[in-house]
Amino acid sequence: MGDFSYHVGKREYRVHNAPDGPCHSLPKMGTRFVNHTGTTVKVFWSRHCKGHYLFMEPHSGSQGAPLWGWSFRFLP
Numbered sequence: 689m690g691d692f693s694y695h696v697g698k699r700e701y702r703v704h705n706a707p708d709g710p711c712h713s714l715p716k717m718g719t720r721f722v723n724h725t726g727t728t729v730k731v732f733w734s735r736h737c738k739g740h741y742l743f744m745e746p747h748s749g750s751q752g753a754p755l756w757g758w759s760f761r762f763l764p
Contacts, residue, residue, distance in 0.1 A: 690727040690762035694718040707764040711737035714758055721753040721760070728763040737761050 690709070693702045696716045703712060707727050713735045723729050726746040733740045735758045743763075744752045 689725065690729065691723075691725040692729050692760065692762070693720075693722045693724065694757075694760075695720040705762045707762050709762050711759055711761050713737070717756050717758060718760075719756050720750070721757065722750050723748050723753075730761050730763055731757040732759045732761075733757055735759050 690705045690707065693700055696714060696718055721731055721744065723744040723746065728746055729744040730741050731744060731754055732738060733754065737759045742752060742754050
């Protein structure tokens, strides 16, 4: 089960999802991404999980996170 947090403006959001789950496309640009659990998260620089991306490894905290992103997906 994925456990992932990010900020939009000053507000923090936390998402829990099974691996290979849906694409989470953010309404506004997200920042301060943190991966809390044993699931890899693929963070995209464009909406709808398309375009350039970075992987955040399991339990990486904020290591490997982009400075900003528009969408993400939990991987197995």
